[in-house]
Amino acid sequence: MRNLLLLIILSLCGSITTQASRHSQDTAYVKMTLHYFDLYQKGKDEKAYYNAAKQMKDYLLDHNDKELYYTIRSQEVIFDANLGKTYRALQKVNTILKDIEQEKNKDSYVQLIDYTLGSIYHLRGNYRLAEYYYKKANEKCAPTDSPSRMDIYSQMAELKxxxxxxxxxxxxxxxxxxxxxxxxxxxxxxxxxxxxxxxxxxxxxxxxxxxxxxxxxxxxxxxxxxxxxxxxxxxxxxxxxxxxxxxxxxxxxxxxxxxxxxxPGLRIQIYKMMDRYDLALDEFRKIKMRRDSLDTDMLFDSMSEIDTQMSIYNRTKHMADKNRKMLIASLFTICVMLTLALISIIYHHLMRRRYQKTIEQKNRELSVALEQATESDRMKTAFIEHVSHEIRTPLNIITGYVQLIGNPEYEISPEEHTEMVNSINENSNMITTIFNELLDIAQYSSNKKFVCEDMVNVGSFLKTIIGDAEEKNKGRLQLIAENTEPDDFTIKTNKIALCRVLSQLMDNAIKFTKSGSVTLGFHADKASKTLQFTVTDTGIGIPLAHQEKVFERFYKVDLFKQGFGLGLPICRKVSELLGGTIVVDKDYVGGARFILTLPML
CATH class of the missing domain: 1.25.40 (Serine Threonine Protein Phosphatase 5, Tetratricopeptide repeat)
Structure with missing residues (x-):
């Protein structure tokens, strides 16, 4: 990693430039500062940067400018963190804290250390600790210190x-x-x-x-x-x-x-916009590997540092008690390194397991997304086919009759004129019904549950449904209402939604029954606390293989039969929003029987 954010560099530079106005008359200092920040921003020449940082610190100490002195030291820590030298950066923070303890106005510098620690953990991907230290820095920041607050606010925004x-x-x-x-x-x-x-x-x-x-x-x-x-x-x-x-x-x-x-975050977002979740997952893997690598580097830095310190310790004590001290130091070094190696193995094993689980979860999500995309494409194709088929015929009829009526060259009798107008109205109503069904299915799909506060007298309600159905039946079939409950029996439900389901079921039954009867029934099961409505006809029935498929959108057993294939899917969706279910009675063979079951409220 190099620079955390361009904004950090800009605001830090601006802050120091503003504070450094007290040295602005010193041309050598101004030149040294520009050179220092150029190396800091490029973040490549480690040796040249440390030399420039040392020159800056020496100058500031000579001029007793402790505020800028500790700012440069903190920037040096962030520079180390940008290079992935996290352990070294944390060591320097500890050294800075020890030096600050000796200062008279040490409290004014602690906020700078909290911000620096936040930057280190931000770079390592430990957002929880980064947020903790940024917030501590914000609490200690003076209300008038706008540049520091800008830094903190920008970093907190990046985290979230x-x-x-x-x-x-x-x-x-x-x-x-x-x-x-x-x-x-x-x-x-x-x-x-x-x-x-x-x-x-x-x-x-x-x-x-x-x-x-x-x-x-x-x-x-x-x-x-x-x-x-x-x-x-x-x-x-x-x-x-x-x-x-x-x-x-x-x-x-x-x-x-x-x-x-x-x-990496930008690439992942673009891959999501492209619907390339496989590439997004691959980028996510790379991020995880980089973070694991940083943690591993820090672990081995720690081991190397400990090994170096032990070597120094051995040389220092060599003359006093060479054999005994060397043996103790070697054993200690071996124990420490074995312990750290064991910790590293366990850590990587745990990370690998977590990483594998993440991959499996992402694969499941990709599989679900693919299935959803496939189903969406199938639904789109079915929608276009159904719209083309169902709307084309009535539109052709309407267009043809309108041309005949509007053409003065054709002689049309009053009876023919009336018949054509009736046909135009009938086909217009058919198109209106299709679009109403489309709007209904869209509306019901966005709902979570209906409000059921209507008190409905079942006997009167069944008669109303039968009466409305008779307008389409026109005396062709026998329409029967069967109610096993007393005449004053009432239920609590959503009357409009319930009427929508039962009316649709009655329309379907009349449509697919040539002769005989259609029966609308009701029964209340007090033991199971359920209400059961049934619509039974003596029509052509529904083959067993199709009895569940008829509830799928646009599905039709007979492709040439008039209809859009949305009536029964709407019935099922509305029944679910009422807290109930609707199924085809598989045991009934004399036609078709639909059973609507609702909870007794």
């Missing part, structure tokens, strides 16, 4: 960007309040960059576009600003525009301003 967007937005807005109060457009540009990342990770294109315009408006007005954040914003905009390959190329380019710590 993906997992807790609301909390991330709160930290970003705190940063925005400070940047607006500072009237510094370069600070505000950093705020806009964080805001843009938040909207990108949560796919809010409209909000991102506004932030994007504001960001580049500042960039155009201030060409003297560096290009920090430009490549990042352009990559996110390309991804939102669907140009995923260009976005990935920009992110993967080596010579750009996008920080290495940001790149």
């Amino acid at each position: 960007l993906v997992g807790s967007p609301k909390e991330a937005d709160q930290w970003i807005e705190k940063l925005g309040d400070l940047t607006r109060a500072s009237h510094n457009p370069e600070y505000h540009k950093a705020y806009l960059m964080l805001k843009g990342k938040l909207y990108f990770y949560h796919k809010d294109r409209w909000s991102f576009d506004k932030i994007y315009r504001d960001f580049f408006s500042i960039q155009r007005k201030h060409p003297e600003f560096d290009n920090g954040g430009v490549a990042l914003m352009k990559a996110m905009d390309l991804a939102f525009s669907g140009d995923y390959q260009s976005a990935l190329q920009l992110i993967n380019a080596e010579n750009n301003e996008i920080e290495a710590i940001d790149k």
Whole structure:
């Protein structure tokens, strides 16, 4: 890892430059500072950076500037952490703490150490400890220390960007309040960059576009600003525009301003936008491997450090008691190294098991996503086929009759005119019914449960359903209501929803019955506390193999029979929203019988 965020460097540099105004007349110091920050930002030449840092510290100690002195030492720690030297960085923090203990105003420097520890753990991926130390630093930060607060707010926002967007937005807005109060457009540009990342990770294109315009408006007005954040914003905009390959190329380019710590998360988000969850999972594996590698490096750094310290110890005590001390030191070293090796083996074993579980879970998720995509494609195809078939016929009839009626060259008798108008109305109603069913299935799919507060008299309700069905039956079949309960028996339900189910079942029964009867029945089972409605006909029945499939959307036993294949799926969905079930009675062979079972409320 190199730099945690471009914003850290910008704000830290700005903070020190502001504080260093007391040395601004010293040309040598100004030149030394610029050289130091150039090496810090590049993060490559370790030896040259440490030499520059030593020159800075020596100068500041000579001028008794302890505040900037400890700031440089803290930056040196973050530089080590960027290089993956976590153990060395933590050792330096302990050394800085010991030195601060000797200072008179030591409390003013503790906040800087908390922030530094937060940065170390942030780089290692230990977000829980990073958050802990950032919050401690925030508690100790002076209300007037705006640059430090900007650093802390930006890092807390970064920690929460993906997992807790609301909390991330709160930290970003705190940063925005400070940047607006500072009237510094370069600070505000950093705020806009964080805001843009938040909207990108949560796919809010409209909000991102506004932030994007504001960001580049500042960039155009201030060409003297560096290009920090430009490549990042352009990559996110390309991804939102669907140009995923260009976005990935920009992110993967080596010579750009996008920080290495940001790149894996950006790639994962773009892969998700591409529906390439396999690539997202592969990127996630790489992140895990890098974090495991950091932990392993820290472990072996610790072992090497202990080994070095033991060697020094052996040489120091060699003249006093060579044989005995060497033996004790060697045994101690071996024990420590064996213990650490055992810890490493156990740790990697546990990580491998956790990693395997993660892979298995992701594979299951990918399998489910594939099944859902396949089912969605099948449903889309079925929808297009059904719409084309069911709407084309009535539309053709309507169009043909309208052309005949509207053409003055055709002589049409009053009887023919009436018949054509009736046919147009009938087919218009048919199309309206199709779209009503589509709207109903969409509405019911978004509901969780119906409110059941209506008190319904069952006897009167059954008669109403029978009466409505008779309008379509027109005396062709015998419609019967059978109620095993007393005339004043009432139930608590959602009357409109229940009427929707029973009316649909009655319509289906009349439609598929040529002769005989259709019976609407009701029975209350007080033992099981359930209500049972049945619709029984003497029609063509439903073959056993199709009795469950008829509840699937667009499914039709007879493809040439009029209908859209949504009536029974709507019935089942409504029954579920009422807390009940609907099935075909497999034991009834004289036609078809549907059984609607609801809880007794």
